Amino acid sequence: MSERPSSSSSNPPNTPSQEHPAVAVDVVIFMIREGRLQVLLVKRRYPPFEGRWAIPGGFVHIDESLEDAARRELREETGVEDVYLEQLYTFGRPDRDPRMRVISVTYFALLPAGEIDVRAGDDAADARWFPVDDLPPLAFDHREIIEYALTRLRYKLEYTDVGFQLLPAEFTLTELQRAYEIVLGEQLDKRNFRRKILQSRILRETGRLRAGEGRPARLYEYRSDVRLQVKARRLFP
Amino acid sequence: MSERPSSSSSNPPNTPSQEHPAVAVDVVIFMIREGRLQVLLVKRRYPPFEGRWAIPGGFVHIDESLEDAARRELREETGVEDVYLEQLYTFGRPDRDPRMRVISVTYFALLPAGEIDVRAGDDAADARWFPVDDLPPLAFDHREIIEYALTRLRYKLEYTDVGFQLLPAEFTLTELQRAYEIVLGEQLDKRNFRRKILQSRILRETGRLRAGEGRPARLYEYRSDVRLQVKARRLFP
DNA sequence: ACAAAAGTGTTATGGGTACACCCATGC
C-alpha cells in the first residue's frame, strides 16, 4: 500500500503510478482419496491453455477479502465450506499469464478424506482429482504452485497439527498414521507414532469402535481446543 | 490467475470480472543497531495518515516482478542491493486503505549490522530506524505486518541460517550470539551456542583476530556454500 | 482355528541443557 513520493512515483496522493495488474486467487485443494494424496484440477475452456488442466481460481472481487475470494472459489468448485485454508504465496512474474499482467495470491485447502466425494460443484464435467505424483501438463505456473504447496504441507505436517484436517471427524489411529505416511511419502513406526500422538493429548477417544477385517479399532476425534506449542529450541538444522 | 467461467465470472476470456485493485509492495527492513533489532520507517507526506510512520513501499509497476518491486523500494530507501529479501504475506482486507482497494504484497529484508549506517536514500529527512519493541503509531495495518515479520524472523532463526544475514561478512562468535539473543529476546548459553554453530560446519575461520577490550576474538565468515538440511523428524510440537 | 488388523514396552543412542573455570590481551 501507500504510494509514497519517490524517484519513480512522484504523483499526487490518490493515484498509483500506472495501470493496475489484475489480481487472482488460486487454490490448491488437497484430499486423500484412494490411498493417495490428490489435488483437484479444472479443465480450462478458453485460451490461453484452452483444454489444459489448472488449479481452481478466479479474480478477486473489488470488495471482498483475499481469503473470502479463496473460499468462494473453493465453494464454487467443491461445495464445501469451513475447511482448512491457508495463504501460500503470491506469484507475480510479469509474463506468467500471456494475456496480461496477473498477480496470483495462492492458497491451499485441506479437505477431510472420505466424507463426500466432491465431484466439483457447478461445472462438474471439467473437474477431476489427480494424484500429486501423477499430474497432467498444467496451465501457467500451476505446476510450480502445486509443488510449493506440497512442500509446505509436508513441512507443516511435522511441526503443526494440520494433518488432522485431512481426516474426517472420527478416525482410528491406523487411519491417521496412513494419512501421515501418504503425505510424507514414507513409512512410520506404529508404536512410536501412537505414543507420540497420544502423549500430545490432542486426541480424545470417542469410546466408539470401528469394525473392520480384524480386531475393531478405537475411534478418536481431534481436540481443536488443545493448544499445541512448539517448544523446540533448535538453532539450526 | 486464470479467470474461469463460473457462477460469478461468466464473461469473455480476456477480461477480469471487475475493476482491478491496486497492488503494492511493502518491505519490513530489519537491522541490528545499537544492540537492538530495529526497523526502518518512513514518514508519510500525504493523506491518509499524513505525518504517520509507515514501512517503505509503493505500487508495483506493470512490467516488473514483485521481488523486483520490493528490491526497488529497498534500494530507493536505503541504497543497498544484494541483501536478504523474502516474501512475507499478502494483506488484502478491502478496507485496509481508506482511499481505495489496495492489496499489499509484503517482504522482509535483513541488512548486515554495522556496515554503513543507512540513513535512507533519497529523502533522508523522513526515514528513521525504530526498535521493534518501541514503535510509534503506524499507518494502515503496518503494525500487524511488522509483528508478523518479527514472528517469522524469530521462527526462521531457529531452523535456518538466515541469522547470518544480520551480520557483516566477518564476525566473532560472541557477536553472532548477541545477534541471536537480540532477535530472540532471550539469553543463550555460550558453550552450547558455540558447539552447535561450529559443529554445523557453516562457519569458516578467517584466521584473523579482532582486538577488543579483553582477549582478541577469532573472526569467522559464513559459508554460503554449505547446504544445511533439516533432518528433524518431529511429528508434532 | 485361522486370518487380519489392533494394540502394547523395552532398550540403546544421541542431542539438549545446565553449569564454572582458565586464557590472552591491554592498560
Next chain:
DNA sequence: GCATGGGTGTACCCATAACACTTTTGT
C-alpha cells in the same frame, strides 16, 4: 597485576529410533 572479554568440557536427562509379540474380532 588486574580488568575484560574469549575460549573450553562434562554429566544428566529426555526424546528418538529400533524392534516383535499378544489380543480381539469375523469367518
